[in-house]
Amino acid sequence: MKKPIVFFDIDGTLLNDEKKIPASTKKAVRLLQEQGIHTVIATGRVPKMFYWIQKELNIDSYVAMNGQYVVFKGKEVYANPINPELLHTLSTITASNGDALAYCSHIDYKVSQRNHPFIESGFDSLMMPYPEVDQEYYKHLSIYQGHLYCEHKDAQTYFDQFPDFSFVKWHDNAYDILPKGASKAVGILKMLEVLDINKENSFAFGDGLNDLEMLMLVGTGVAMGNAVPEAKAVADVITTSSSNDGILNGLIQVGLLEKDLVSI
Secondary structure (H helix, E strand, C coil): CCCEEEEEEEEECCCCCCCCHHHHHHHHHHHHCCCEEEEECCCCCCHHHHHHHHHHCCCHHHCCCCCEEECCEEEEEEEECCHHHHHHHHHHHHHHHHCCCECCCCEEEECCCCCCCCHHHHHHCCCCCCCCCCCCCHHCCCCCCCEECCHHHHHHHHHCCCCCEEEEECCCCCCEECCCCCCCHHHHHHHHHHHHHCCEEEEEECCCCCHHHHHHHHHEEEECCCCCHHHHHHHHCCCCCCCCHHHHHHHHCCCCCCCCCCHH
């Protein structure tokens, strides 16, 4: 029988409230790896944003940008860029409205405006600096995900104007932009196909709205104690918070680690 595979969200899951990896999480991931269990990052982030996490946890496989870009052991196995014509139209409209975008390639990410308060607030929540500005970044590279930064009251207008996009809220005035139907679950399915692992033998940990499809797809979905109510509602298991040994406790709950053999 093939070894299980475990997918981990980053923010609010691998990272605690201080955006650090708890010691218990480092140990839990290492114990999985020592058993030959695949450990994979599944995130809305761009790879550049989580290289340091890969290094600390010795993880070389990931489902990035909400399923849009998938890598197994350093090799690209799936890529699904956004339609550049639609992105150009969206860029033109947001600029005329005074709203902003971020453009995420597999290499880097840029934003369309300087000193935009919603960009600043969103990246402050990630404890990351304000990104570089390049209004035409999407013209030079394939873009796999965007961010829309606008007033909450104005968001529905964009939803209505761009039915071929999915908009997933990740901060007060920030939304991920994806092709309709894209999700972490799609990227996970691609990886499971490559590895020939049944869904029943897959596990996922998450806490946010962009984790719902992932938690429902895998054999066992685990919601963090700090997860949004929607994530807890679709999960098979609810563990403690990311700041209270949630990864370790969840792995014990689902039987991938033995409690008697674990001491933090």
